[in-house]
Amino acid sequence: MRILTLAAAVGMMLVSHSASADPLNLTLSGGNPGGLWSLLGVGIDRAVKADDPNSVITYQATGGGFANIGLLAAKRTDLGLVHDAEAKIGLQGGEPFRAPVENMRAIGYMYNWAPMHFFLNKEMAEKYKIDSIDDIATSGAPVRIGINRSGNITSNVALKMLEEAGVTEDVVTSNGGQFVRAGANEQADLIQDGRLDMITNGIFIKHSSFRAVDENTDVVLLGVPQEVIDATNEEFGTGTMVIPAGSYKNQKEDVSSVALGAVLVATESMSEENAYSLAKSLIKNIDEVKAVHSSMSALTPELLAKPTVIEFHPGAAKAYSEAGLLK
CATH class of the missing domain: 3.40.190.10 (Periplasmic binding protein-like II)
Known part of the structure; x- marks a missing residue:
């Protein structure tokens, strides 16, 4: 009887375990x-x-x-x-x-670890002395800025960061530039063709689309002020990430940015x-x-x-x- 009782108990345990571990x-x-x-x-x-x-x-x-x-x-x-x-x-x-x-x-x-990148044509960056996204507002540069399409979260984040840096649509247009809505791959093509001066996206470091831009176009990675990062993270619940120096060919210093x-x-x-x-x-x-x-x-x-x-x-x-x- 004791053996049967023990066997029954083991059987019940197996059934119970199976029931709690359904596929x-x-x-x-x-x-x-x-x-x-x-x-x-x-x-x-x-x-x-x-x-x-x-x-x-x-x-x-x-x-x-x-x-x-x-x-x-x-x-x-x-x-x-x-x-x-x-x-x-x-x-x-x-x-x-x-x-x-x-x-x-x-x-x-x-x-x-998908940090926001801001790549600007190197010739324009040097001509107007733009090292950081907040320099754009006061530079007077006619920057054509690629922003992801509406409905893509990197569009919301990029516009917030630029706004915090003083780069509003009014400022951009008054300088003779414009915001251009385009997906990540399309932005890469447009800056390589000379139809954009700056592209933005939240993407992995050395992602294929940005690696192609870095290899085929003379661009610089712009810095982001800490107060812009803090305000954006407060707004979206995002984080902060450092893009290490040397990640891109013209990048001599670490760049901190908002990370999705x-x-x-x-x-x-x-x-x-x-x-x-x-x-x-x-x-x-x-x-x-x-x-x-x-x-x-x-x-x-x-x-x-x-x-x-x-x-x-x-x-x-x-x-x-x-x-x-x-x-």
Whole structure:
């Protein structure tokens, strides 16, 4: 009888464990096909499969972070990749949202190393003695400035930084320049063709688009005043990053700038078990995510657990607390 009772107890424990570790089956909304976020989707899928081959993260291509916040708000996706600056706008109900989006919960910080770059044609920089973005306002230079398209968060951040530096549209146009809306790759083509004098974007250091500009065009990386960085970070919940000297051919000194990050976000309706399982798999199998692209090599469990503008899902917080990553 004792043996049977023990066997029954073991059987119940196995059933209980199995029930608490059901495979994950979640949809992740990211960005354009073939972009970094789609690669992160692959890495996250591999991370959960490493713990349970039956788990699956299905990637869904979207228009990016703002679109993903809308999908999370409408409960039309389980997970979304969102820039920290986009998340703060969503929480506040700023454009393009009609009301605050309050159901978002963080699963983990994926990266925080996409600094804002401001490249200016070297000849113009030397002619008008422009070393920093705040020099533009008083230089009188007719600068044609590339700004990302509306709906891309780097557009919001670039305009805020320039405004804080005194570079408003009125100032630019009065000097004979203009703001030109263009995507990152288009900006690269335009400055190489001489149709732009300056380009802006929040992107990884030595990203292919900026590396091509640096190699094929004589440009300088402009400095950013600390007060501009502080005001922008206060506005968007972004961070600060140093672009090391020598990252680009004409860059002789370190340049500090605002840095964008990306967060893996769920909703408050996700079960604690699923959020816990997902975060635990990311911690344990982080190499699966790091392997998707060289730009992800700096990802650590500590970064996953870094607090963001969005509060952690209780399940994710539990996983990080158990791992000693969250106090």
